[in-house]
Amino acid sequence: MASSSLPDTINADEVDFSADPSDSVSEASNLGSLASSLTSIHTEILRGEIGEGRRTYAVYGKKEYGFPMDEKELERLDVCHTKYLALLKKKLFLSPIGEADKPQRILDLGCGTGAWCIDVADTFPSAVVVGVDKAPTQPDFVPPNCSFEIDDIEEDWTWKEESADFIFARDLILSIRDFPRLIEQSYRHLKPGGWLEFHCVTGLLHSDDGTVPNDSPLQRFSEMLEDSCIKYGTPVDDPVRWKRQFQDCGFGDVTEEVFKMPCGPWARDERLRLIGAWEQYNLLNNLEGMVLRLFQKALGQSEEEIMVNLTQLRKDIRNPKVHAYWPL
Numbered sequence: 536m537a538s539s540s541l542p543d544t545i546n547a548d549e550v551d552f553s554a555d556p557s558d559s560v561s562e563a564s565n566l567g568s569l570a571s572s573l574t575s576i577h578t579e580i581l582r583g584e585i586g587e588g589r590r591t592y593a594v595y596g597k598k599e600y601g602f603p604m605d606e607k608e609l610e611r612l613d614v615c616h617t618k619y620l621a622l623l624k625k626k627l628f629l630s631p632i633g634e635a636d637k638p639q640r641i642l643d644l645g646c647g648t649g650a651w652c653i654d655v656a657d658t659f660p661s662a663v664v665v666g667v668d669k670a671p672t673q674p675d676f677v678p679p680n681c682s683f684e685i686d687d688i689e690e691d692w693t694w695k696e697e698s699a700d701f702i703f704a705r706d707l708i709l710s711i712r713d714f715p716r717l718i719e720q721s722y723r724h725l726k727p728g729g730w731l732e733f734h735c736v737t738g739l740l741h742s743d744d745g746t747v748p749n750d751s752p753l754q755r756f757s758e759m760l761e762d763s764c765i766k767y768g769t770p771v772d773d774p775v776r777w778k779r780q781f782q783d784c785g786f787g788d789v790t791e792e793v794f795k796m797p798c799g800p801w802a803r804d805e806r807l808r809l810i811g812a813w814e815q816y817n818l819l820n821n822l823e824g825m826v827l828r829l830f831q832k833a834l835g836q837s838e839e840e841i842m843v844n845l846t847q848l849r850k851d852i853r854n855p856k857v858h859a860y861w862p863l
Contacts, residue, residue: 554744554746554801554802554803554858604670604672605824607820607821607824608821608824609647609648609672611817611820611821611824612647612648612650612672613648613650614813614816614817615706615817616648616650616651617813618796618810618813618814618817619705619734621806621809621810621813622794622796622810622863623794624806627651627654627655627658628655628701628703628732629732629792630701630730630732631730632700632701632730634658634659636700637661637662638659638662638700638701639661639662639663639700640662640663640665640698640699640700640701641655641659641662641663641664641665641699641700641701641702641703642665642666642667642694642699642701642702642703642724643655643664643665643666643667643703643704643705644667644688644702644703644704644707644717644721645667645668645669645688645704645705645706645707645710646666646667646668646673646683647668647672647706648672648673648674649666649672649673649674649677649681649683651666651703651705652664652665652666652673652677652681652683653674653677653678653681655703656677656678656680656681657678659680660678660680661680662680662700663680663682664678664680664681664682665681665682665683665684666681666682666683666684667683667684667685667686667688668683668685668686669685669686669687670685671683671685688711688717688720689711689712689713689716689717691720692720692724694724695724696723696724697723697724697725697726697727698724698726699724699725699726699729700725700726700729700730701729701730701731701732702721702724702725702729702730702731702732703731703732703733704717704732704733704734704735705733705734705735706734706735706736707733707735708735708736708738708764708769708771709764709767709769709829710769711769711773712768712769714773714776714777714780715780715783715784718731718777718780718781718784719784722784722785722786731781731786733774733777734863735773735774735863736774736796736861736862736863737771737772737774737775737861737862737863738757738760738761738764738771738772738861739757739761739771739772739861739862740753740754740756740757740798740859740860740861741795741859741860741861741862742857742858742859742860743858744858746856746857746858746859747857747858747859751851751857752844752847752848752850752851753798753848753851753852753857753859755844756844756848759826759830759834760826760829762833762834763826763829763830763833763834764829764833766833766834767829767832767833777791778791793862793863794862794863795807795860795861795862795863796810796811796814796860796861796862796863797810797811797814797858797859797860798811798814798815798818798852798857798859798860798861799811799812799814799815799852799853799854799855799857799858799859800812800815800855801855801857801858802858814861815852815853818849818852819849819852819853822845822848822849823841823842823845826841826845827841
């Protein structure tokens, strides 16, 4: 029987997640040094694109993808890859797969810039690593055992069944309308004993110390995000149902691990503080891309209304006294 590395539910991070009592985070120093270290993959978008207002979106398949596909979005994805490596303590995945297991075929669903695929291809040079995405945003120079395909993973897969040793997906938010079908297709395409692993934030902001009141811009944003994603057909709380969906599909050894990802550099723990700085950088610079199409189409908001609300939201995100986090 195929297995899954995904999530009995475990609190994954046994670290001090409390806020730094000084509340004296220097945003300029943290984010300035971070920004100077960031590099974005320069990718030319060849075709399959549509401009909507300020951003460019992919056109492939029957359904819209909520996030843009332009250079700013590619930078966000690369920062996310670095952030997740830090959150998982330099692990690319949590499934019990090592070089001794000699995986032959690895799939990455919704591969984005291909950063995860490239790192995994370097880790397993004898494996064929295939990344698939709706947008042609991957680099040309990659390891010889790494390749990319442009396709819609919600359509029928054309790969041979029982051919993959490991299937991975990360941050499929605003992308998948039917997770049970995606999980079922993954099950059929895994070899017996293969592993399936999904990672995603729930999109529902949390705070353990009451620093995100109900009337705050952050809380209102979280509620609007939840409402709009439901109307868009991609509920942000889909990940909380994955465990049962994996089990219903027939997977054994299903494990759920829950991490806390700070939305700012406020945590005591140095690693979480750095992760929070990356997430704050991404939010401050990419909120527009996250919600512009979504809020316009799902909530009927105008671009001007959205931009005014985001200005208020950015003030909350910069506030070191606000101790918000995303469950991952």
